[in-house]
Amino acid sequence: MSTAAELIDLAQRAAPSPLEPALDALRAAIPEHAQRDFWLARKSGLLTLLNDNWLKPAAGERKREIGQGLNQLRRFVTEYFEAAAAPAVKIAEAVEDETLPGHNARIAPLHPVLQVRDEIVSIFLRLGYSVADGPEIESAYYNFEALNIPEGHPAREEQDTLYLAGGNLLRTHTSPVQVRTMERQRPPLRIVVPGKVYRRDAPDATHSPNFHQLEGLAVDRDLHLGDLRGTLDHFAHEFFGPSVTTRLRPSYFQFTEPSAELDVSCIFCQGNGCRTCKQSGWIEVLGCGMVDPAVFRFVDYDPDEYTGFAFGMGIERLAMIRYQVDDLQRFYSGDLRFLEQFR
Amino acid sequence: MKALKSWLLEFVPALPSAEALSLCGLAVEREEGDTIEFDITSNRPDWLSHYGVAREIAALTSAPLAALPAAPLPAGAGFTVVVDAPRACPRFCAVQLDGVAAGGPSDPAVLARLQALGHRGINAMADLTNYVLHEMGQPTHAYDADKLRGARLIARFARKSETLVTLDGVTRTLTPDDLIIADAERPVGLAGVMGGLETLITASTRRVVLEAAYFDPLTVRRMARRHNLHTDASHRFERGADRAAGPQALALLCARSGARTMGGMTDVGGPGEAPAAIRLRPEALVRVLGADVPLTEAERILAALGVERGVPPSWRHDLSREIDLIEEIARLHGYDKFPARLPAFSGAAAPLPEAALRDRVRTQLRGRGFAEAVTLSFAAEAECAEFAPNKQPVRVLNPLSEEAAILRTSSLPAMLHLLRNNLNHGVAAPRLYEIGKLYFADSEPAVLSIGVCDAALDHRAFKGEIEAVLDLFETGAPSLARYGRIDPATATRWKLPQHTWTAELDLAALYRLGPRRLRYTPPSRFPASERDFSFLFENRRQWQEISAALLTPPIAELASLEPVEIFRGPGLAPGHYALLIRARFQSQTRTLIDAEVQAGAEEIIRRLASLGGTQR
Numbered sequence: 034m035s036t037a038a039e040l041i042d043l044a045q046r047a048a049p050s051p052l053e054p055a056l057d058a059l060r061a062a063i064p065e066h067a068q069r070d071f072w073l074a075r076k077s078g079l080l081t082l083l084n085d086n087w088l089k090p091a092a093g094e095r096k097r098e099i100g101q102g103l104n105q106l107r108r109f110v111t112e113y114f115e116a117a118a119a120p121a122v123k124i125a126e127a128v129e130d131e132t133l134p135g136h137n138a139r140i141a142p143l144h145p146v147l148q149v150r151d152e153i154v155s156i157f158l159r160l161g162y163s164v165a166d167g168p169e170i171e172s173a174y175y176n177f178e179a180l181n182i183p184e185g186h187p188a189r190e191e192q193d194t195l196y197l198a199g200g201n202l203l204r205t206h207t208s209p210v211q212v213r214t215m216e217r218q219r220p221p222l223r224i225v226v227p228g229k230v231y232r233r234d235a236p237d238a239t240h241s242p243n244f245h246q247l248e249g250l251a252v253d254r255d256l257h258l259g260d261l262r263g264t265l266d267h268f269a270h271e272f273f274g275p276s277v278t279t280r281l282r283p284s285y286f287q288f289t290e291p292s293a294e295l296d297v298s299c300i301f302c303q304g305n306g307c308r309t310c311k312q313s314g315w316i317e318v319l320g321c322g323m324v325d326p327a328v329f330r331f332v333d334y335d336p337d338e339y340t341g342f343a344f345g346m347g348i349e350r351l352a353m354i355r356y357q358v359d360d361l362q363r364f365y366s367g368d369l370r371f372l373e374q375f376r
Numbered sequence: 377m378k379a380l381k382s383w384l385l386e387f388v389p390a391l392p393s394a395e396a397l398s399l400c401g402l403a404v405e406r407e408e409g410d411t412i413e414f415d416i417t418s419n420r421p422d423w424l425s426h427y428g429v430a431r432e433i434a435a436l437t438s439a440p441l442a443a444l445p446a447a448p449l450p451a452g453a454g455f456t457v458v459v460d461a462p463r464a465c466p467r468f469c470a471v472q473l474d475g476v477a478a479g480g481p482s483d484p485a486v487l488a489r490l491q492a493l494g495h496r497g498i499n500a501m502a503d504l505t506n507y508v509l510h511e512m513g514q515p516t517h518a519y520d521a522d523k524l525r526g527a528r529l530i531a532r533f534a535r536k537s538e539t540l541v542t543l544d545g546v547t548r549t550l551t552p553d554d555l556i557i558a559d560a561e562r563p564v565g566l567a568g569v570m571g572g573l574e575t576l577i578t579a580s581t582r583r584v585v586l587e588a589a590y591f592d593p594l595t596v597r598r599m600a601r602r603h604n605l606h607t608d609a610s611h612r613f614e615r616g617a618d619r620a621a622g623p624q625a626l627a628l629l630c631a632r633s634g635a636r637t638m639g640g641m642t643d644v645g646g647p648g649e650a651p652a653a654i655r656l657r658p659e660a661l662v663r664v665l666g667a668d669v670p671l672t673e674a675e676r677i678l679a680a681l682g683v684e685r686g687v688p689p690s691w692r693h694d695l696s697r698e699i700d701l702i703e704e705i706a707r708l709h710g711y712d713k714f715p716a717r718l719p720a721f722s723g724a725a726a727p728l729p730e731a732a733l734r735d736r737v738r739t740q741l742r743g744r745g746f747a748e749a750v751t752l753s754f755a756a757e758a759e760c761a762e763f764a765p766n767k768q769p770v771r772v773l774n775p776l777s778e779e780a781a782i783l784r785t786s787s788l789p790a791m792l793h794l795l796r797n798n799l800n801h802g803v804a805a806p807r808l809y810e811i812g813k814l815y816f817a818d819s820e821p822a823v824l825s826i827g828v829c830d831a832a833l834d835h836r837a838f839k840g841e842i843e844a845v846l847d848l849f850e851t852g853a854p855s856l857a858r859y860g861r862i863d864p865a866t867a868t869r870w871k872l873p874q875h876t877w878t879a880e881l882d883l884a885a886l887y888r889l890g891p892r893r894l895r896y897t898p899p900s901r902f903p904a905s906e907r908d909f910s911f912l913f914e915n916r917r918q919w920q921e922i923s924a925a926l927l928t929p930p931i932a933e934l935a936s937l938e939p940v941e942i943f944r945g946p947g948l949a950p951g952h953y954a955l956l957i958r959a960r961f962q963s964q965t966r967t968l969i970d971a972e973v974q975a976g977a978e979e980i981i982r983r984l985a986s987l988g989g990t991q992r
Contacts, residue, residue, distance in 0.1 A: 100517055141807065143738060144748040154727075161721035164728045169753070169813070170770065170783070185594045187418040187615060190601075190845040197783075198771040199817060203753075223721060228755060229813075235776055242776055256719060257666030258706060263716035279448040281711040283401035283703075285417035291664075291703035293711055294403075313394075323664055326699055340664060367794030369803045 035062050044082040050092055058082075059106060063113050072110045080107055103230050114254050142376035146245055146364050149352040150227050153247050156271045160264065162223040162249065167210035169229055171202050175209035178329040180288040183195070188287050193233035195242065203231035205249035206345060208288060214250070215332035221253040227348070238360045245348040252324065252334065252341030258291065261321060261342040269297045269318065272351070278304070280315065289322025289343055300354070309354070316354060319346035377414050377424055378493050383511075387430035387442045398708060400436050401707055402429065410490065417472075421615035422691040427511030435680035436708060444512055451850040454642035455585050461531035464555045465567060467645035468531055469622035472521055472583065475933045476501070476635035479579035486632070501577045501584055504632055506608075512846075513615060513691075514588055514625035515609035517565060518559075521583035522642055523575045526560020529587065531567060538563055538800035541573040548603055555595050557587065568613035583638070586629055588622035590645070620647045620690035653686035656701045664702050667714050677708045690896040730822070730887040734811060736848050737824065737883070744841060746809040746826065746865040749789040749816065754780030759789035762866070763880075770815050783815030787825035787880055792862075792870050795827045799873070805830040811883065821884035826859070831875045845881060856880040904935065904962035905973045909980060911989035912952050915944075922955070925987055931979050933972065935962040954992060957984075 035043075040062055049055040059079075063072070072079050083103055091099045140373035143151075146335035154164060167175075182188045195203040210226040224246040234240035251264070264283060269279045277300060281293040295318045306312040326336035349361055356375075358364070363371050381391055382832060391397075392406035394412075402423065403415040416421065422428045427444060434441035455472040459465050478501035481487075486507050493510060497503050501518045506534055519529070534540075534830060535831045536552035540563040541547050548565065550556060557565040565571040568591040597614035617722065630637055662668050681704055682689030694700060706714070728734075756779045760769060762787035770783045784790065787810060798806035807828045813820045826841065842859050859879030867874050911942050913922070919939055926937055941956035948954060959980055961973045981991060 058521040138745070141742045141745050143742060144750050158725050159729060160718075161723060161725045162725075163726040164731065166728060170815060170820065178909060185597055187597070195775070196773040198773055202771075203783075221721070221723065223723075223725070231753075233774060233776060241752070242780065243754065251719070253719070253721075255663075257662075257664055257714070258711065259666035259714045259717045260719040262711070262714065263718040266716050267718055280399065282398055282403065283707045283711065284403075285401075285419045290699050291706045291711070323699075326697070349953055358709055365751055367751065367797060367808055368801060369798050369806055369808070370801060372747045372749070 035065075037066060040066065040079060044079050045086050047073065048087040048095065048099055052098060056102050056106055060109055063110060067117065069114045075116070080110065128199065134297065138376060142372050142374075144364070144372065145356060145358075145375040146348055146352050149355065150245060150247065150348050151267075153272065153346075153348070153351070154182065154225060154356075155225055156268055157223075157225045157249060160223070160267070162225045162251075165210050165226050166228055167207075167213045167226070168203075169204055169231070170197060171204035171209050172201055175212050176202060176204050176206075179212040179328070180208055181325050181327040181331075182287045195231050195233050197284050205232055206230050207246045207341070208345060210248060211250045212286075212328070212332060213342060215252070215329075215334060220252075220334065220341070222341070223251045224323065225249045235361055238362065241242045241349070241361050242359075243365075246345055247348055248343065250305045250324070250341060252339050254339060256340045256342055258323060258342075261293075261344070264342070265295050265319070265321060265344060269295070273297055273300050276303075280359040281321075282321075284320060286320055286322055288328050290325045292320070292322035295319045295321055295344070300358075301350050309357070318351070318354075319344050321345070377416050379412050379414065379426055379429055379510075380489060380492055381410050381411060381412055383426045383489060384430050384433070387427060387432045388437070388439050388564060390437070391784045392433060392437055396436070397433075397807065399710065399712075400432065402432060404750065414879070418615055420695045421612050421693075422618065424612055424615075427671050427690070429513040432680075435677070438676070438680065444624060444628060446631045448623060449630060449637060449641040451643060452640040454637075454639040456528040457527060457642045457644050458530045458532075459644045460530060461555055462645065464533070464595040465531040465589055465645070466592070466594045466648060467619050467622060467643070468529070469588045469626055469641055469643045470585055471626045471630060471641045472585050472638040473630065473633060473635040474583050474638050476582070476584055476633050476753050478518065478520075478577045478581045478584050478633070480633075483632075499577055499579075501581070501633065504629055505586075507610060507632070508625050508628050512621060512625060513612060515568065515612055516625050516629060517571050517586040517587045517609075518573070519564060519575045520577055520581045520631075522581070524559040524564065524585060525562070528560055529564075529585065530558045530560070531589070532556065532558060534563060536965040540564075540566065542566060542570045543573055543576065544570065544603070544605075545573060546814055546963055551602070553595075554599055555591065555604070556878055562968045566599060566603065569592050569599050569603065569610045572608055584633075584635070586626055588621060588625040590617055590619040616693035618691035624670060647690065650687055651696065653798070654683075654688065654696065654698060654701055655686060656698055660698055661702050661705065664699070665706050665714050666717070669705055669709050673707045673709060677705050681709070710858060733848070733887055734822075734883075736891070737811065737845055740844055740848060741809045741826070744807075744844060745806045746841075747790075748812045749794055749808045751794065751810060751812065752780070753783055753813065755782055755784035755786075755789055756780075757782045758892075760785045762786075763788045764814075764902060767814075767816065770817055785814055785816065787814065787823050791825045791827040791878055792876070793873060795829050795876060796870065796872055805832075808837075812938065821882065822887065824863065824879075824881040824883045826877075826879040826881070828877045829873055829875060830877070831873070832877065833877060838879075842879050842881070846886070848892060849886045850892050852889045853882075853885045855882070856885055865944050898964075900935075900962050902963055902965070902967045904960050905974065907959050907961070907977045907980075908940070909957045909959065909977075909984065911955050911957070911984050912949065912986070912992055913955055913989050915951050917987055917989070919955075922957075922984070922987060922989075925983050926957075926959075926980060931976050932979075933961045933963045933968055934959060934976055936960045955989075 088099050127146050177189055194205055207226040207228050214224055230246045231243055234242055266279050269277055278298045280296050282296055284292045284293045284294045296315035297318050298304040299314050299316050301307050301309045306313040310316050324341040324343055330334040394407055397404050405415045406413040411822050416423045455470045457468050457470050459468050463661035479499045482497050482500045482503040486503055491507055505516045505518055533552050534554040534556045539547055555567040564575045591613045593614050593616050594609050602612040663936045690693035770787045775781045794808055797808050809826045811824050814823050842857050857879055862876045867876055923937055938958045940958045943954040961968055961976050977978040
């Protein structure tokens with residue numbers, strides 16, 4: 034459009050008025066005069082000329098207007114040459130239809146419940162918790178007695194137990210592993226115990242005779258309720274995200290005292306109340322408490338020397354919350370239409 | 377437990393928010409109009425009444441608690457009560473009423489409250505006993521006095537094969553473990569569980585005997601279980617009623633019934649001795665809770681809960697140890713008042729020893745397109761017997777169904793079910809694995825099951841999937857996997873296609889072998905030469921035998937052998953197959969000359985011929 038001479042002439046004239054058409058003309062001329070130095074050379078580049086002839090002599094209010102206009106032009110020119118400097122080498126050959134999807138032999142999914150298990154285990158591994166396990170076929174002693182649930186205690190019936198020929202039972206929680214570990218090991222102690230547990234519950238959308246729990250136990254000389262809170266807060270933030278708030282609500286378990294339920298603010302409504310949290314704003318996540326001194330007596334720990342805390346959570350429950358799964362049975366269906374969504 | 381806010385407000389001036397109630401342990405499940413529903417843990421039977429909840433609210437909010445509206449009954453010389461089982465029935469209070477329209481309709485105000493709580497009215501007396509139960513928690517029972525033979529009530533264990541028709545019309549055969557209330561001749565009630573039909577209040581009842589007793593929790597619990605009879609009364613007695621509450625319950629009943637008492641209130645057993653005082657050390661409080669609760673606050677909380685100089689009140693069976701008082705102080709002070717801290721720890725955290733191996737197997741299978749499944753540990757006995765015929769299963773004594781009667785001794789039935797479900801849902805070629813356990817009386821070995829339905833798969837391709845897992849481990853044990861296409865008859869029986877492939881791997885044994893140790897030999901800098909050998913063999917000559925013959929004794933510079941092609945079929949001598957072997961010669965130290973490779977090739981031909989092979 035314009036020759037180089039014309040452009041230089043334009044630049045050397047005192048600030049044109051109005052400014053906009055002049056800037057437009059300069060902008061339009063860039064592709065035709067695509068040498069970087071012509072525009073940007075420090076001493077004789079066009080932009081330097083503009084600076085010297087338009088901006089420097091301008092007075093008062095015009096200075097500001099011209100300054101802004103020149104800055105915009107400078108940005109425009111710089112971006113133009115940066116884009117032009119991008120590699121000209123083609124890395125991909127042109128195809129007829131780039132919008133067709135790829136042939137994707139996708140990696141198969143891990144089970145959502147076990148993904149959640151792995152995640153929780155790794156959160157606690159990072160806090161110094163070792164992983165322990167124990168038998169699923171358990172004795173009444175470890176499942177109940179040593180957890181301070183004597184024969185005839187209502188808590189034995191609340192967890193409808195599946196009994197086995199030969200006198201054993203299927204563990205109703207992962208808590209027996211607490212006792213088994215404490216029998217073998219002296220404090221300090223930090224363990225988590227993921228595993229299958231059993232209840233005599235007919236299968237439905239929220240029950241299964243067989244599900245997964247994760248148990249945690251910490252015992253040391255100086256552990257208290259504040260440590261339990263701090264640990265579970267950390268867990269809740271790692272698992273649900275940093276914005277959730279937590280609360281401990283008093284509850285009752287035979288093997289902890291004080292006992293509590295951990296609630297987190299509902300992750301779906303931010304605590305405002307929705308269907309998932311039954312309008313309460315809170316989601317019940319796990320049961321916990323300070324280890325009852327009676328349990329320490331069973332494993333020969335001195336309750337005046339050691340304190341500890343324990344917690345237990347249903348892994349399916351956490352998976353259901355996280356993925357909004359409506360029916361517990363889907364987890365055991367092996368249905369690939371369901372499982373494949375978790376890869 | 378359902379409660380009415382208006383009723384609670386008779387005892388306390390105001391109700392805290394649902395959140396505040398939940399945060400002291402009175403978990404509010406639902407609130408609707410005047411009703412409020414609590415989820416009450418089994419350690420707090422004292423909360424199973426309006427007065428009990430109000431008492432907690434008063435303690436929580438430092439509000440005054442109104443007294444229950446009844447003057448105590450005069451003691452002494454009332455209806456005759458004999459307690460033959462003082463351990464199971466530590467206290468038995470009774471009073472006789474006269475001139476009462478017990479069988480008539482209830483006071484509408486009483487009935488309205490009971491109906492709001494989900495009861496239907498029965499008659500004036502029965503409704504009143506229910507009313508008092510909900511009001512202050514003490515179960516009571518009303519007998520038609522004129523139907524009681526011998527004018528007495530006896531608390532005793534049943535005699536063998538005595539029977540009792542309970543209020544629900546069921547004839548119950550009693551055992552010597554059943555604590556009963558009897559008259560002079562026969563049982564008239566299952567103590568703490570349900571009364572008898574024959575002594576029921578009816579429209580013609582004029583005189584009533586009221587019972588308010590305290591029964592041993594375990595005795596009632598066992599009876600309720602034995603007779604599968606769970607009532608409002610048994611629910612409270614088996615968790616622990618308030619031994620001191622009987623006289624007051626009777627006083628409330630008498631006052632509300634408007635009837636005359638005949639004589640005083642009989643009280644066998646009395647309130648019993650006060651429990652021992654509990655010592656609470658301030659340092660123990662800090663040790664467990666992490667922060668001090670001001671002494672005055674701790675004392676205020678305990679006093680508000682009725683703990684006097686360390687002696688818990690009669691309604692709190694759950695308080696007997698120092699830790700129990702610490703919990704109470706923490707609970708009413710507020711769990712959230714104790715500052716959170718992430719405790720420090722020195723030491724190493726160890727994952728499960730086999731976790732790394734397990735996760736390598738999972739990664740391997742996942743990358744090969746197998747989705748991870750989880751199934752239940754139960755199985756039908758017949759199905760497991762099919763795949764693990766010689767294994768003795770562990771039986772469930774109270775299974776939910778025949779299909780879940782044993783713990784599985786084979787992982788394959790579950791896998792076949794999963795494959796079939798997927799095919800039924802239109803999934804074209806399901807590929808699944810599960811890492812689980814098998815269950816025996818003395819062990820729970822880890823096991824890996826794999827399943828595929830895929831018409832495009834052949835035996836060597838499936839074997840390759842198994843080898844991909846075995847390759848992760850050191851070699852060793854002879855029998856680690858059972859795998860292959862399922863037997864055609866089994867496929868038909870299971871309604872599965874013929875191209876169904878399954879495997880069960882002994883993961884426990886693989887874990888014991890440990891991860892494959894990685895060894896390294898430097899790749900040769902010199903070129904390799906390949907030679908192909910096409911031979912005809914009898915079918916009985918297998919690859920293992922052929923390759924062994926070529927590898928021992930070693931042939932100079934023979935680097936590897938591969939069965940490239942196997943052909944069986946028409947055009948070959950009957951009973952024979954064609955095998956194409958590719959041998960690769962390579963030296964670590966120099967480029968091999970033709971003559972060297974040729975010598976090796978001739979040696980191969982010689983050895984193959986000595987196995988009966990004919991070169992083609």
